[in-house]
Amino acid sequence: MGASKTNAMRILDNQSIEYGMMSYDARDGKIDGITVAEKIGRDPESVFKTLVTHSGPQQLYVFVIPVATELDMKKAAKAAGAKKMEMLAVKDLQKNTGYIRGGCSPIGMKKQYPTFIDESASNLPEIIVSAGRIGTQIILNPADFLEITQAESVALIK
Numbered sequence: 001m002g003a004s005k006t007n008a009m010r011i012l013d014n015q016s017i018e019y020g021m022m023s024y025d026a027r028d029g030k031i032d033g034i035t036v037a038e039k040i041g042r043d044p045e046s047v048f049k050t051l052v053t054h055s056g057p058q059q060l061y062v063f064v065i066p067v068a069t070e071l072d073m074k075k076a077a078k079a080a081g082a083k084k085m086e087m088l089a090v091k092d093l094q095k096n097t098g099y100i101r102g103g104c105s106p107i108g109m110k111k112q113y114p115t116f117i118d119e120s121a122s123n124l125p126e127i128i129v130s131a132g133r134i135g136t137q138i139i140l141n142p143a144d145f146l147e148i149t150q151a152e153s154v155a156l157i158k
Contacts, residue, residue, distance in 0.1 A: 006132035007098070008107035012140070017148055020139035021131060031102035031134055033067025040128070040137060044068040047128045047137070048121065050106045052097060052113075055082035060096055062115040062149075064106045064129065069118070069157040079116050079154045098132075105132035106149050115151040117142075122153050 005013070012019050024039035037047040044067050051063045051071050061080045063071050077085040090101050097109040106115055106129055121127050121142045129145070131138045146153060 006105065006108070006136060008105040008130075008132040008138060011108045012138070012148065015148060017140065017144045019144075020126075022128070022137045022139060023135055024137070026102075026135040036137070037067055037128075042128055045120065046124050046126065048117070050104045050130060052088040052093060052104065053085045054088050055080065055085050060088060060111075060113045061085070062106050062109070062113045062151075063156055064115065064117040064121070064145075064149075064151065065156050066118060066120060071156060072158045075154070075156050076116070079152065079156065080114060099130075100134070103130055103132060103134040103136075105130045105138070106145075106151070107138070108132060112150065115149045116154050116156060117145065117149075117151045118156040119153045120157075121145070 022040045033049040034044055037044040047067045048064045049067045053061050063076055065071055073085045094100050126139050127142050128137050128139050
């Protein structure tokens, strides 16, 4: 196959969690979630994006929501028990997570940050998230996702 495994895939392998992998051509630079869903031929409701936020300088949170939706910052703050929530600056993403924008997986970040996934995932047979590299996606069961990320399932979208 030629594609080397990402950190997220190695973690899933180590935990014996079944997953699938899909690749897409990112050379056109179009890596937004909706375009990725189109490129892999999947419903945008089953393709999730990973958003990293912060409340205060040191506390980061990870939110995983369907690509065609928007994170509700009030719901995010409430879920995390924080007064206020802001998006992490793109320039700070790699140093805090080990991943870059467009290739940020909720699995295998440098640290295990509190992670939340939109409750809509629990109604799906499988979800698709970034494998940790632009052009590569992981398909897995929502229950396995919750287990590997220690995520909470909550209402997060506007």
